[in-house]
Amino acid sequence: MPDQTVAKFSKPNAFYDTFDRKGAGDKVTHYCPGCGHGTIQKLIADCIDELEIQDRTVFLSPVGCSVFSYYYYDTGNIQCSHGRAPAVATGVRRTLPEAVIISYQGDGDLAGIGMTEIVHAANRGENITVVFVNNAIYGMTGGQMAPTTPMGQKTPTSPFGREVLRDGRPIGMAELIASLSAPVYVERCSVATAKDVLKTRKTIRKGLQNQVDHLGFSFIEILSPCPTNWGMDAVESRVWMQEQLNMLFPLGVYKDITTHLVSVDPGKYFSPLGDHKLRELLLGVAEVPVQRSVPLPQTQLIKVAGFGGQGVLSAGELLATCGMSEGIQVSWLPSYGPEMRGGSANVSVILSEDDIGSPLVDHPNVFIAMNGPSLDAFEDVVAPGGLILVNSAIVTRKVNRTDVRAVYIPATEIARQEGLLSAANVVMVTAYLIITKAFSIETLRRCIPLVLRKKAYLNQNLALVEKVLQWSADTHLLHENG
Ligand code: SF4
CATH class of the missing domain: 3.40.920.10 (Pyruvate-ferredoxin oxidoreductase, PFOR, domain III)
Known part of the structure; x- marks a missing residue:
């Protein structure tokens, strides 16, 4: 097997050797079987390794199912208040100009609780990379309706299905962020199929590379399965994503102006104040x-x-x-x-x-x-x-x-x-x-x-x-x- 393939499937250096959340020696995450978080976080860790940025990466965990990410990433870590990761990222950016900041957020965290923070961070064009994991519900707290929940979907807080008059329509975050002038890169991808996973890996890498090159705000939305709260098994959840979720949230590049940009000296605008x-x-x-x-x-x-x-x-x-x-x-x-x-x-x-x-x-x-x-x-x-x-x-x-x-x-x-x-x-x-x-x-x-x-x-x-x-x-x- 070629070395490159071995590296691709081995444990990334950006992960700890063991995940010691519940005692020493754990080698598995806390995510449910079939959950998309584990896949996405592995892709991010791979990209951190590839770009050789582990020693200057600051990973921001949200409130949500991925709250324990700091047990997994052997990088700088901050666990943020609900929805506030983009504000925290802004503070880190202003004080550590060379840090590579990953704001990892779910849809309840980003599109619900933290809508203000994400919109204004995007509108300021902060040089950060946001990985937005959209599984269309609040996962950690039991699958309640989120701003991204499809019309008609039954959840504990919409037991008869989401209704437009009562609940409004699902929010397309990639479309919303792309409508702002400051963000430089906005793409929606998925981890429903193996092909999607490989595409998502490239997207994450580009989002991080943009930041390394000081190009500005990158927003990556990733459609991700939550079999537990959707009441499906792992396979059914992938099928549902392709048949339903992709229709509501079409995949693709929503904005990419990175090829027209030149790198901005990070110390020029956001150096810590002497x-x-x-x-x-x-x-x-x-x-x-x-x-x-x-x-x-x-x-x-x-x-x-x-x-x-x-x-x-x-x-x-x-x-x-x-x-x-x-x-x-x-x-x-x-x-x-x-x-x-x-x-x-x-x-x-x-x-x-x-x-x-x-x-x-x-x-x-x-x-x-x-x-x-x-x-x-x-x-x-x-x-x-x-x-x-x-x-x-x-x-x-x-x-x-x-x-x-x-x-x-x-x-x-x-x-x-x-x-x-x-x-x-x-x-x-x-x-x-x-x-x-x-x-x-x-x-x-x-x-x-x-x-x-x-x-x-x-x-x-x-x-x-x-x-x-x-x-x-x-x-x-x-x-x-x-
Ligand atoms: S509840 Fe859903 S999102 Fe949360 S870990 Fe389980 S499968 Fe993943």
Whole structure:
């Protein structure tokens, strides 16, 4: 037997030697007998080997029958939320320009739950390859009707058959994606017959090659049998595909403009943003000098909370901007209701010398309470040993906890004396820096103009910083409390 034939039917390197989902040593997948997923995934693995892209492939598993693909592919793997794989693929593309990204999705996942994600990723022309496995039902959850279910087909959610008035008509995804201007390659194929399988192999290879060549968005729809939910055996399901499914979803190339395209340098448009570029975008300035004063004593997990209109989000923005200007890692995560004024608002800010894995702050070690309800809401979740700064001009009670340091600052009153009632947030941020020395006051002075939207109040805001410094020196409260 020629070597090439041996290679074609042997286990691809892109698969693990064993699939250890339920204990070591398994050599079979979890797919039902006669399912098309196993065939399609073998074809993809073959193509990964052929193109020698295993070490830079990122395989995105959906929610659906193929959810466990990460047990099979010896590549980068991400298991995505239902329907969100194209959005995840976009994130991977923007951060790893040379990655080969395969978004593998079923029809419930792609054409139902994730219709928004796939349409917009296609419309942006992301340089990714989408393998869309269409078996006309939701497979994993028991065969419910999907957007691709044929008219009249009986499923657990259409027991008398799909009806046009109630359920609409089946969606042709290849036709829909091909109608957009950005995708470069759209083809529908099948794994019903041996001939179809060989054709599908070529289609997958081309879809991946397009991505390797940086040509743009490739969409491969593959009609695939689900004998289990169709209530058929493996042979019957293939016959039904040829007699019924192929009529509804004709096979063929729906769009191919790859021969007219030139390769796009992946770094040209989607390179990860460098620090200086990021600052330029966020701050609207070409460069902010990096002047790190002293290392952070510890990662600052900060929560600021109050009424909308108290500058809660701006306080977080100011802290994050100070962090960026000193070259450390920051995150800023606002949370607020629909009201612009008067509703509750809070913001989570992380300042760290290390990479930040998540912007969520569940247990802050610094909490700035701008009003009473915020103190009520967050006092209990502050980490033991943490710091609570209370706007005592508004909050009438004391902190109950004895395992935290509480500092009381009449921020609204200090701001009012300076004629800038709405700038209590600047008072609190200044007080925070005096206490913790996380950044220098000079950094704060430098960053206020970058964050402040009403430039007419710039001098008053800067004067407020000096006033807090003076108040702190006069009262010693920021150094003695707690
Ligand atoms: S339920 Fe259908 S799609 Fe899912 S593994 Fe079984 S045959 Fe395949």
